[in-house]
Amino acid sequence: MIKKGYIDTSGGQCHYRYIEGQGTPIVFLHQTPSSSLMFEKLMHSLEGMNAVAIDTPGFGQSFNPLDQPMIKDYSSWLIEAINSLEINHYHLFGHHTGASIAMQISLMEERSVKSLTLVGPFLATAEEKIKMKKNISSHWSPTKDGSHLKKAWHLAGEILGAKNDLDLRQRETLDALRAHHSAEQIHHAVWEYSDIDTYKKIQQPCLIMCAKDDVMYPFFNRAKEIKPNSQTQIILGKNLELDLDTESIANKFKGFINKI
Secondary structure, three states: OOEEEEEEOOOOEEEEEEEOOEEEEEEEEOOOOOOHHHHHHHHHHOOOEEEEEEOOOOOOOOOOOOOOOOHHHHHHHHHHHHHHOOOOOEEEEEEOHHHHHHHHHHHHOOOOEEEEEEEOOOOOOHHHHHHHHOOOOOOOOOOOOOHHHHHHHHHHHHHOOOOOOHHHHHHHHHHHHHOHHHHHHHHHHHHHOOHHHHHHHOOOOEEEEEEOOOOOHHHHHHHHHHOOOOEEEEEOOOOOHHHHOHHHHHHHHHHHHOOO
């Protein structure tokens, strides 16, 4: 059974969902503009393991950050949450934006993080980020005519990849609508962050996964080029791999952490 709770941080309360089990806990960090809901299916597939998925500040049911946080700020809040849950050692698993935060946490909490699994990490150069920024929109704030609803529906279905899975599309649309301001905040933080520089410094064992139609796939092979000892796996599901290729991801992940 997946349970839910809130934990206090210096910025506000973070919402999390968890499933109790055996072994080293797994901490999940979601993509933008999703929430920890995106990990529920995978958590069920990993039944028997300890797992915690946290809503990043500004998303799901966590607090809304003020001003303009950077990746280190998001990481610090999440570290506070993890520590308050008395999780001392854990496997860290991040998707897209969650991958950027997971890498930063791995540096800040090197002794606590036992392994790092990244789905679609943003291993782009500064020049590549500038080019990509022109094609990435996070503008679906409320409008009087309600056209923002259609934008969020399009985002969930066509860009993220839910397509005709209406339950998944509805879930992702609702998460996006809730995070209309937070998505802009965190995207700014991502543009300013150097995932490549951080990834080069990581000492933990790494598993990198990505679908060929994921927006981050152009940078996928760079993971192996930078860290030849990292494991890489091709998966399915566009930008919603955790929902659309769950069993394959669960098996690859278990195979990875069982060897650590």
